[in-house]
Amino acid sequence: MSNVLIVGELKNGELKKISKEITSAGRKIADALGGKVTALLIGSGVEKFAGDLGAVGADSVVTVNAGDFNAETWANLVAGVIKDKNPSVVLLPHTSQGKDYSPRVAVKAGAGIVADVVGLSVDGGKVVAKKPIYSGKAYGNFKVTSPVAIFTVRPNSQEVVQKAGGGAVEAASPAAGDAKVKIVSSDLSGGNKVQLAEASIIVSGGRGIKGPENWPVLQGLADVLGAALGASRAAVDAGWIPHSHQVGQTGKTVSPNCYIACGISGAIQHLAGMGSSKYIVAINKDGDAPIFKVATYGVVGDLFEVVPALTDEFKKVLG
């Protein structure tokens, strides 16, 4: 039997979209391998999301009651469930949290791991994982040869497909163990805004926005679209916006459905972070800017005229 375990993720007590994405991806794999999909949710009051995951393909849901995220205890909990359920494939989110605890899960389970996967298929009874490598300038296909195979999956890379599973819910209480790292305090003041790395639409600004006083021009568009605000390194280095907004090789890697680059030239280090976006809109005064080489829709024009007009137009059609 080749069963699949997916580990969901929550934020502020809500189920994240990535949880559904990997459940659907897990369903596809399980169907090809002839196995079942178990979804694991860790947190308090997580039972209420069992139906959501059942609707996108989970045969059953295991819940573990726990407090705030801590990489060490989370790794123990997930490894405990792996030991108990003995899946051959485990899918985890490639999010900040995922990157923090998935390496520990892999070692505890004695499993090979392929991280930041964007494609999953099955060949000869084994999962083949596809991931961008060399800043997106190539793609690699990998199999895991250990009995348990772990993959961390990039947000927005998998389709959510409605497909009813079984829906049985089971509470488990694996040992959390002690954490060697204590969390003293958290500053999550940026926490309620749309998260860059998992956003499905991003409005991003570069040196072309001229100064920090002009973010409202882009934020206006972002608000209408429910989009996250991104930035090039030039804008970050100029001190116009914190580094947490930076997209690129030394910033975040993003794969939104739509990336709107405003006043960004499209340097290779920037493309390294956003080149896998599905649709790219470039708004730039310079018709020869490299960003137009990757843009699906290019607008050669002044962002200070085009972005407000675009905001108005979207307001009209989106109500």
Place this chain on the structure above:
Amino acid sequence: MKIIVLVKQVPDTETNIKVGDKSINETGIKWIISPYDEFAIEEGLRLREKNGGEVIAVSLGPDRVQESLRQAYAMGADRAVQIKVDNYVPFDTTLTSELIANFAKSENADVIIGGRQSIDSDSSQVVVQVAEALGIAHIAFAVSLEISGTAVKSTKEVEGGTQVVETSLPVAITAQKGLNEPRYPNLKGLMAAKKKPIETKTPADLGNPTSKIEVVGLEPPPPRIPGRKLEAADAKGFAEQLVKALREEAKVI
């Protein structure tokens, strides 16, 4: 304090990548230290300057990685160790971390620092796997680090903000941008680095771990959806066309 810094050699971002069957074609590639590992080296040097001890730079790979180790020497590392793997697969994080963990164990290291990810594989795995293999604490995405005695205090980036965390040595750290500004090696350092010894270890010296990954193949990136420049008389015209394209053609908004 014994500090191990991880130095991964990767193709320069601007280098043209030519895809071979199971690896890239290395002719003409310019190799650099993965940018986040430069933050790791710098942090290691600062810890030594404050706490004493030694900084050991470690790189896995064929003999070309010695060039990156010499650069670490030029920045100020005390020792340099090549874990000599001729057919090194840069995506095989479990094998890499087992080798490094076994090396770190043999050195009884207090601190292990690497980058938050390497820019060829973007996996964010190795340092935390090393921590798990050694049964020690880890702090991922560190943007500040203070160690005094055995007490460790750090600010780390988390989703939506930062967290202050505390632990005690030994610890493994992944360096995020913001942790420091890496120093440049000076000419004198570069000259001296040429003569310094590079120790080599083989996988056989380090427990001979086996790979858990099979490379099925590499391929060029998928073709992008063909793009076009929009034509319009004014901003309003562009806006109307864009909204139409994104809603009716792309169907993303």
